[in-house]
Amino acid sequence: MTLLLTSVFGPYGVDDAYGRKENKMELFHNQVTREQGIFSYRFNHGSQGLYFLAENIDMPTAVLDFPTLKRFKKELKKGYDYIGISFIIPNFKKAKEMARLIRKLSPKSKIILGGHGVNIPGIESLMDYDYRCKGEGIYFLRELFGEKMDAPIRHPLEYSSFNRQVMGAPWPSDSGILITGVGCANKCRFCATSHFFGKYIPYLKTGRDIFDVCCRYEEEMGITDFGVLDENFLKMKDRALGLLELMETHDRHFSFAIFSSAETLKEIGDLDILVRMGITFVWVGVESKREIYLKNKDTDFPFLFKELKKRGISVLASLILFSEKHDKKTIWEDVDFVTSLGPDYVQFSPLGPIPGTKLYDDYERDGKLVKDVPYESQHGQGKIWFHHDHFSRDESEKFLRLAFDTDYIRNGASMLRVIKTTLAGYQYCSSHSDRRVKCRLPYFKKRLKMTRYFLPASTLFAQNRRSKTLLREIKKAYRLEFGRVNLRTLVPSLAVLFFSIKEYLRCRIISDVRIPKTSYRRQYKVPPQENRSAKPFFSDGAIPKIPYRLAEQPERS
Structure with a gap:
């Protein structure tokens, strides 16, 4: 039995039959520094979830990342027993075409769908597949393949990004990725990831778990700098402090880029703890000047950002545009507020009703969704796909671009802001x-x-x-x-x-289009001796209740 895990095919960030040019495969250039010209960061990020899945099942598995359509067809000739396709909603047409090709070129293969795209309403009638993973994937695959559900979690060693350029100059791949957990307890109504996983599911439950993975990175790859994939890394405060204690006890100096809510940062107390821990970047959801979300209640953002930056901690602030509270005056009040905080980066994110979220359910019930917007245009970097009381779809695209321009003009190039923050950290x-x-x-x-x-x-x-x-x-x-x-x-x-x-x-x-090269890795399998010597991941021996529906099969007429 063999498994192929694959992301959708390229090219990416171009207008064609399957996608739109705004849907670039670059986080910063697409969503953060997009209007900063030569100063915009150009990084590609691998499909980390696929590598994590492959590392944690016994079935021989290959991972095909960023394939061309030709390369994908070639891979199908190997006759895999199962083929898993991971996709987001804007890439629906690509996933559908891949499923069609599987049925044609490898008809005996079972198709597994994963990623946020599986929440598309009525997907069982829109494309062909055998299984759909809604939520956490490791335990889904283990149960599907009849493997041990309580086997220990093994963290793969992967670079956080690749094909990195700053101002056109190559930037070394010098950081690794840490996936400490998925989901988020705050569960903001617009957040696709927290709704997708249902609740927070930790993979690395203790400071010792994280410390051991970091040490493996340093010993095997020479990496001490990490991007942490966790919606609210510091929420498990004891875990974070346990990591800090081990780092200082063993004189191991790691650094981390994290996501965190404002409430969690306040609960840490002395922000020097973050410096000692090696936190050098934090992504904070400001969302609005108004206290719409509990996570930001009673937060003095100007003071918080000032204290972080003077310690050398770069801040990325995200803001929601086109909320129900926004008209053509109040939207600029929010833009003015977040840019006045002087963050190193700003992400302006249009409100996007994503299937599976409470926001989508509310807008579906109230008849606010624009039904004729194709999925490939629901990428969040152009026009909104719902009816707003004060903005047309065309206006929303213009306002989004103006918001990014406003930040760039007011605060300068993000790269220069980061250098100044780093200088402040050095002096501090x-x-x-x-x-x-x-x-x-x-x-x-x-x-x-x-x-x-x-x-x-x-x-x-x-x-x-x-x-x-x-x-x-x-x-x-x-x-x-x-x-x-x-x-x-x-x-x-x-x-x-x-x-x-x-x-x-x-x-x-x-053109400014950059297409990541195809990556192919064969036969992931954890050696049996490692399984025998490893300690059980869940200390109480219990298997967590994971919010997914196993082997959900489409009805066939």
Whole structure:
């Protein structure tokens, strides 16, 4: 018995029969720095869930990530017993075509659907499949294949992103991914992930679990910097403090980029704990100036962001546009509020009723959904797909772009904001009396050494007054802390300048589209001896109640 797990086929971020150009396969360039030109980050992120699934089942498994349609057809000739397709709603047409090809080229293969796309209403009549995984996937596959449900969870070692470029210059893949849990206890009514998983399901339940995985990364891959996939990482406070204790006891210095709610950050108390833990980036859902969500109740966002940034912790603030409270005045009050906080990054996210969420159910009941918008256009980077009292669909697209432009003009290029925050962290740690905080200096110094190479190119391409002001402040701080530029700094700086000019011309003359290369890995299987020696993941031996429906088969006429 064999299994193929695959993401949908490319190309991505282009207008064709299967998708739209706005649906880029790049998180930052698509949703955060999209209007910042040459300063926009260009990273691709692998389908981490597929690698995690493959690592935790016994069946021999191959993972095909970012395939072309031709490459996918070639893989079907191997005759897998099961083929799992992971997709989101805007990629529905691609998943449907892949299912059709499976039936044609590998008719004996059973089709398993996974990802948020499985929540599309009436999907059983829209495409062909055998099983549908709604929710957590590891226990779904283990039960489907008759494997041990209480087998320990093994965390794969994967880079957090690849094909990385900043201003056209290659940026090393120097960080790993940590998937500490899925779902979220807050369950905001618009949030697709928290509704999809039903509740928070921890994979790494203790600080020791996380620490051990981090040590494996360092010993096997030389990685000490991590992106954490967890909706609210610090919510399990004892787990976080347990990790910190182990790091300091064993003198292991890791750094983390995390998601967190404001309420959770406040519950931590002394924010120096975050510095000691190595938190260098936090994504916070501001959502609105108004206290619409309990997670933000009584939060002084200006103070919170100021305290984080002075400690060298970069902040990404997300804001919801086109909520029920928004008209053409109040929407700008929210945009003005979030940009006034001075975050390093801002994500403006249009309210999107995603099937499976309470928001979708409410809008479906109230007749607010625009029924003729195809799924490939429901990507959240263009027009809304519901009726709003104050905005037409065309207006929503323009307002979204203007919001990103407003942040860029007001706060400057995100890359420069991050450099300034990193300088603040360096200065904070260097003057701190606590040795546990001061020991974080090497991280900041290493980052600042690398980012200094980007200043000449930034000077050439700075597009607005705020970016130019940031550059002057940054250069002055560099001279005070590290002295003037020497030959060893000048040579890499000239290389970055060359790459940035090349990338600028490519985007202007050809296209800014970047397609990730296909990745293929064969025969995942945890060695039996590791299964025997590993401790049970759930200390009480109980299997968690996972909100999914096993082997949900479509009715066939």
